[in-house]
Amino acid sequence: MSQFIKRAFGAAALAVLPLVAACGQAGQEDQSVQATKEEKASTLAGALNSEGNMTKLQGALAKSELTGVFDGPGSYTLLAPNDAAFTALGEEGEALLDEEQHPLLVGLLREHMLPGHVTPELIAEAIKAKGGPVTMTTLGNGKLTFTQDGDSISVSLEDGTTASFTGTPIATSNGVLIPLDAVLVPKDEG
Amino acid sequence: MKYILSSAAAIALAASGALAQPDKGKGNDRGDRGQPAASGEKRGGNGAARDQRGPQHSAKPDRREADRAKGKAQERQGGQSDARTQARANERADQRQDRRADRREDRRDDRRFDSRHGIGDRIVDRLVFRDERVLLSRDRDRGLIAGCPPGLAKKYNGCLPPGQAKKRYYERAVFGYGYRPGLFGLSYYPSGRYFYNDGFLLRIGNGGSISGYIPLLGGALAIGNPWPSSYRHYPVPNYYVDYYNLGPANRYRYADNVIYRVNPEDAAILGVAALLTGDDIQIGHPMPVGYDVYNVPYAYRDRYRDTPDAWYRYSDGYVYRIDPTTQLVAAAIDLLV
Numbered sequence: 067m068s069q070f071i072k073r074a075f076g077a078a079a080l081a082v083l084p085l086v087a088a089c090g091q092a093g094q095e096d097q098s099v100q101a102t103k104e105e106k107a108s109t110l111a112g113a114l115n116s117e118g119n120m121t122k123l124q125g126a127l128a129k130s131e132l133t134g135v136f137d138g139p140g141s142y143t144l145l146a147p148n149d150a151a152f153t154a155l156g157e158e159g160e161a162l163l164d165e166e167q168h169p170l171l172v173g174l175l176r177e178h179m180l181p182g183h184v185t186p187e188l189i190a191e192a193i194k195a196k197g198g199p200v201t202m203t204t205l206g207n208g209k210l211t212f213t214q215d216g217d218s219i220s221v222s223l224e225d226g227t228t229a230s231f232t233g234t235p236i237a238t239s240n241g242v243l244i245p246l247d248a249v250l251v252p253k254d255e256g
Numbered sequence: 257m258k259y260i261l262s263s264a265a266a267i268a269l270a271a272s273g274a275l276a277q278p279d280k281g282k283g284n285d286r287g288d289r290g291q292p293a294a295s296g297e298k299r300g301g302n303g304a305a306r307d308q309r310g311p312q313h314s315a316k317p318d319r320r321e322a323d324r325a326k327g328k329a330q331e332r333q334g335g336q337s338d339a340r341t342q343a344r345a346n347e348r349a350d351q352r353q354d355r356r357a358d359r360r361e362d363r364r365d366d367r368r369f370d371s372r373h374g375i376g377d378r379i380v381d382r383l384v385f386r387d388e389r390v391l392l393s394r395d396r397d398r399g400l401i402a403g404c405p406p407g408l409a410k411k412y413n414g415c416l417p418p419g420q421a422k423k424r425y426y427e428r429a430v431f432g433y434g435y436r437p438g439l440f441g442l443s444y445y446p447s448g449r450y451f452y453n454d455g456f457l458l459r460i461g462n463g464g465s466i467s468g469y470i471p472l473l474g475g476a477l478a479i480g481n482p483w484p485s486s487y488r489h490y491p492v493p494n495y496y497v498d499y500y501n502l503g504p505a506n507r508y509r510y511a512d513n514v515i516y517r518v519n520p521e522d523a524a525i526l527g528v529a530a531l532l533t534g535d536d537i538q539i540g541h542p543m544p545v546g547y548d549v550y551n552v553p554y555a556y557r558d559r560y561r562d563t564p565d566a567w568y569r570y571s572d573g574y575v576y577r578i579d580p581t582t583q584l585v586a587a588a589i590d591l592l593v
Contacts, residue, residue, distance in 0.1 A: 106554065131479050134517070134527035139500055141553035141570065142531070161430045169455060169472035170429055173440040181533050182551030182570035192549040203546030203571075205513075205531040206441040212549070239554060251431055252439065 098217040102185040102235040102242070110144060110241040111136040117243070119233070122152040126163055130172045142205065142241040143180040145221060147249040148233065155249055176206030177223055177250055185242050186219055186235055193219075208252070223250040380495075380574070380588045382539045388493040393536065395511065396444045400468030401486045405456045405476070415466055426452040440472050442512055443534060455481075473514055473528070483509055483516075483523040495590055499573045500530045532572045539585050543569060543578055556591060 105113055111133055115124060123146055127133055135142065152159045162171050180202050189212045192200045199213045208224040222228040233245035380388075404415030429435050435452045437445040442457075449460040455475020461467025471477050471484045483489070489509040492502070496515070502508040506520040513534040517526040535544045547569040552560045560568035560575050566586075567578040577587040 130474050131525075131528050132531075134529065135531055138529060140530045140573065143551070158430050167430055168474035168478065169440055169452070169457075170474075172472075172474035176441040176531060179531065180551065181572065183554050183557070184549050184551045188550050196548060200548035201546050202549055202551070203533050203535060203544070205533060207438040207443050209546045237554065253433070 099186045099190070099219050099231050100234045102187060102237050104237045106237070106239050108236075108238045109137050110142060110238050110243060113236040113238045113243045114144070114146065117146070117236075117245075119148045119150070120146055120245070122149050122159075122163065123147060126152075126171055126175065129165065130168055130175060132172065132175060136241065138240070140240070141182050143182065143184040143244065144241065145178040145180070145210075145229070145244050145246050145250070147178070147229070147246045151229070151246060151248045155251075159249070173206060174249070174251070177204045177208050177210075177226075177252070178246070179205040180210070181205065183237070183242055184244075185237055186231055186244060189219060190214055210250070221246070221250065223252060226250055226252040378590045378592065380590055382588075385539060385588045388495065389536065389538065391491065391493055392532075392534075395490050395513070396534075398444060398488055398512070400445060400459055400470055401484075402468050404458070404466045405454075405469050405471070405484075407476075408454060408456065437470065440470075441514075441531075442470065444512075445470065470512075473512075477514075477516070477525060479525055479527055481525050483518055483525060487511060495592070496530075496573060498592055499590070502529060530573075535571055537571060537574075537576060537585060537588070539588060541585060542583050543576065543585055547571065553591070560589070 108116075114120065114127065114136065117124075127136070136144065152163070155162065161167060162174070184202065189200065193212065193214045199211050201209050201211050203209050208226070211222045211224070213220050213222070219231045220228050221231070227248065227250055229246040229248035229250055231244055232247040235242060235244045409415040426435065429439060429452070435450040435457060436447065437443070437450070437457060440457060446459075451458045451460060451466075455472055455478065457470045457472055458466050459468045459470075471487050476484060477487075489511045491505060492508070492510045492515065496502065497508075500515060502515065502517070504520070506523075507518060508529060509516045509518055509523075509525075513532040514528060515530040515532070517529050518524060519526055533546075535546070537544060550562055550568070551570045552568050552575055553570055556570075556575060560577075562568060564580065567580050569576050569578060573591065575589045575591060576585050577589065578584070579586045
């Protein structure tokens with residue numbers, strides 16, 4: 067049994083190593099996945115509020131009744147689009163943040179949420195173990211597919227757009243915050 | 257290490273029992289949904305649950321049995337339109353819930369005590385688990401609320417069909433595509449032609465008039481708004497009451513995979529306690545698509561770590577043990593220890 071566990075830890079360490087190595091080389095704009103920073107004394111809500119480049123998401127969440135979820139007993143992973151991601155949406159991004167469109171914004175943010183504690187390192191391990199892209203269900207109505215290309219990991223919304231991990235992920239007591247460089251938007255079903 | 261071995265042995269025992277009963281998935285059939293409470297009470301599966309959990313649980317109140325009884329009571333409420341009857345039933349449920357809440361503090365003390373002494377996993381008895389799934393799955397049978405939202409009818413001097421009030425209704429979402437329930441995290445509603453207005457999703461029926469509607473999280477179901485009386489809600493298993501700290505039955509509402517906290521006085525929405533995936537996970541069946549990545553909550557990662565003999569995945573308050581060989585869910589584990 068102990069050998070199994072040692073091997074498991076060994077495999078985990080190997081999977082994480084490239085990510086940690088990438089951290090030292092990566093700038094803020096680099097899409098190389100950075101090592102997850104652990105803030106176990108904090109909650110997901112606390113970690114989100116301490117991020118400097120997520121003011122638009124913070125504002126959106128403050129208006130969207132989801133803050134209680136990130137401060138609660140349940141465990142969630144939030145794929146968090148940064149300010150540049152919302153800015154890139156242009157007028158549509160502005161419209162999305164309008165009060166009248168809150169239900170749509172909440173629905174969109176639910177597609178950015180995963181059940182449980184998921185770090186980029188664990189996603190990389192799963193991709194390696196499976197030998198290809200991996201899928202996770204969301205707290206919305208869809209599924210997300212994660213793909214690794216070298217040191218970067220991208221995520222695609224089922225029948226929707228794609229984003230890449232960027233910045234430093236934060237693991238907290240009740241979930242994980244993984245910064246994204248784009249907002250995941252569903253496509254028209256016709 | 258001994259702990260891991262003993263845990264694995266306990267899980268294997270439970271799993272063998274689960275896998276030996278291939279008909280358990282029938283709880284997912286729609287035919288079962290109408291009688292969740294009755295079937296659970298007949299089986300009396302809680303004794304088995306206590307046996308599996310060890311002697312430390314034997315003195316605890318049987319909360320799942322109480323939960324099924326409560327579910328049965330509230331199920332009866334769901335079909336009744338008489339507000340006073342429902343209020344009386346709610347009051348009775350609240351009183352029962354309050355009594356349970358008093359005892360719950362004791363149970364939490366017990367759990368802390370158990371944890372310190374390294375007591376094993378809380379594998380949920382498969383029949384009890386099935387009953388809990390049935391209780392939750394009733395929410396899938398909901399339909400749209402018939403007619404037009406009362407607020408809109410009042411605001412617009414009667415609920416005009418969208419063609420006669422074009423500027424008041426959104427036909428296309430921000431990104432230019434048609435509105436549909438899936439955009440709002442809603443899974444169980446029919447497809448069709450939908451409009452959005454004032455926090456509601458409106459379905460257009462034959463003839464172009466509004467045939468039904470859904471109140472939306474962030475809109476009609478925003479913080480501070482009263483719970484729409486026609487929007488059906490259901491009780492959740494008592495395990496969820498404990499896990500998400502929901503309190504008595506008049507302090508929460510469960511609908512469309514969202515658990516809301518509400519003010520017991522006026523049913524005003526106070527916030528969202530939890531979002532659920534709503535995935536229908538059954539012991540002895542394959543895990544649904546969408547759990548490729550290990551996602552056990554931080555506090556439980558040391559205890560439930562993937563090994564060659566067992567994988568663990570988290571969903572909606574439970575950790576599931578999966579047999580890597582068969583890819584079937586072998587056990588559900590609650591996380592209150």
